[in-house]
Amino acid sequence: MDDVRDTGGKHAPDGNDPGGEPGRRDRGRRAGRGVGRPGRGRALVWAGVLLVAGVSAVGALGLGGGDADTGGADQGRSSQVVRVSRGTLTDQTEIDGQLGHGPQVPFQIRAEGTVTWLPESDATLRRGDAVLRVNDRPVVLLYGSLPMYRDLTLSGPADPADGSDGRPDDGADDGKGSEDGEGSDSGAEGSDGTGSEAAADTAGAGSQREAAVSGMDVRQFETNLSALGYSGFTVDDEYTALTADAVRRWQEDLGLPETGEVGIGDVVYAPGPVRIATTGVRVGADASGEPVSYTSTSRMVTVEAPAADTDWARRGTEVTVELPGGHTVQGEVARVGKEASAPEGPGGAEGGGEGGAAQTATVSVLITFADQQSLGRLESGPVTVRYVVGERKDVLTVPVSALVALAEGGHGLELVEGDSEGPGRFLPVRTGLFANGQVEVSGPGVREGMKVRIPK
Incomplete structure (x- = not known):
């Protein structure tokens, strides 16, 4: 040994x-x-x-593969398996907005005098209500699109074609008739009726020279008068004696002198009921100008969209609005501004830099709601508006993290066949729309329900 x-x-x-x-x-x-x-x-x-781990790592690095379960048999491979599903893939974009009552519009007050009463902010005014009082006379709200641009009376200005002032001839001349006796001769001639006929003709000519007030503004006013419950006249384009009678009854109810005439400063028009937004003057100030502004009574959202990205903002486009607290409601684009404006400050209208103002210019987009009750009690606040930029129906989808970058180029999916936990074969796929963490996939061999592995 x-x-x-x-x-x-x-x-x-x-x-x-x-x-x-x-x-x-x-x-x-x-x-x-x-x-x-x-x-x-x-x-x-x-x-x-190492080869399998390298392919998975490339796929994860290139496509943002998420966290995965590491309970698989091989360290470096994921045991997370998903199925190819079929459905609708929708790509949405978000933009900030502001809930409120829309843009403010000033009333054009034509009454002259001192403001003696103003409405409260947020007050709702309807047809027949006073917008304010001037010299203790109400300026009444009516509905319509035409402004009040003239007085409405039984007769208008004379016809300038005949050179008359519109007043009937009273038979007076320059005074010469009384001096030379022509006046008595006229009286004598009148004894046989000739003078009476001449006087009648003169009066008739004067009446013809008085043009009746007529037009669409008359029809608009008479429509409102009728809607307020006053009758006895025909709603048309002509301001008649019957219209004046109804106006007198209306003036009596308002506590005004019963003149039968409507002055240019007696009424203002708006499209419908309004909400008082602001009052620009105090009681005791001069009434001229724009002392009161109003908004719509309905709540809506205003979005300042980048001027270069308004293809989505078309009238009638449906959007989803997320309110503070997470509740969502459906809205619709009602109006898109035609003028772009740049915000103030750095990069805006006041900012420096070449092209800064153009790059930051925005366009106002107004979004309305058919169901006002869906908004709850909220009157104003910041919101998030989501709109669809792309949609694919009835397509096959997988999570984006399931894609693997193939060595020969393009993308593929690692198939899980049966109950095998070992490496599967890679199936090349074509990608389509990406949205919400999902991607559209297609290609030979791709079918609904097949199992694929998400690389680690």
Whole structure:
């Protein structure tokens, strides 16, 4: 035994000894075959693992693969499996907006005098209500699109074609008739009826010269008068004596002198009921100008959209509005501004930099709601508006994180076949719309329900 330890396997005292050189040499060759092959096998296995891990890492780095469960048999591969699903893929974009009552519009007050009463802010005014009082006379709200641009009376200005002032001739001249007696002659001639006929003709000519007030503004006013409950006249384009009678009854109810005439400053028009937004003057100030402004009574959202990105903002486009608190309601684009404006400050109208104002210019977009009750009690506040920029119906989709970048280019999916936890084959796919963490996929062999692995 000592000889064996001393030789270290190089020498043996007896070639027939089982521990001799021939036996050791043979075991060494067998040992060499047994050790060498397992070493090469382990190297190949680790190379395969690194290759799979590298492909998965490329897919994750290039496409934002999310966190995955690491409970798989192979470290570096994910056990998270998803199915290819079919449905509608919608891509939405968000933009900030402001809930309120829309833009403010000033009343054009034509009454002259001192403001003696003003309405409260947020008050709702309807047809027949006073917008304010001037010299203690109400300026009444009526509905319509035409402004009050003239007085409404039984007769208008004279016809300038005949050079008359519109007043009937009273028979007076320059005074010469009384001096030379022509006046008495006229009286004598009148005894046979000729003078009476001449006077009648003169009066008739004067009446014809008085033009009746008529037009669309008359029809608009008479429509309102009728809607307020006053009758006895025909709603048309002509201001008649019957219209004046109804106006007198209306003036009596308002506590005004019963003149039968409507002055240019007695009424103002708006499209419908209004909400008082602001009052620009105090009681005691002069009434001229724009002392009161109003808004719509309905709530709406105003969006200042980038002027270069308003393709979505078309009248009738449906949008989703998220209110403070997370509640969402459906709205519709009602109006898109035609003028772009740049915000003040750096990069805006006051900012420096070439092209800064043009790049930051915005256009106002107004969004209305058919169901005002869906807004709850909220009157104003910041909101988020979402609109659709792309939509694909009845398409196959997978999570974006399931995509793998293929070595030959493009993208693929790692199929999970059966219950196998080992590496699957990669199926090339074509990608379509990306939205909400999902992607549209298509290609030969891609079908609904197939299982694919999400790389780690």
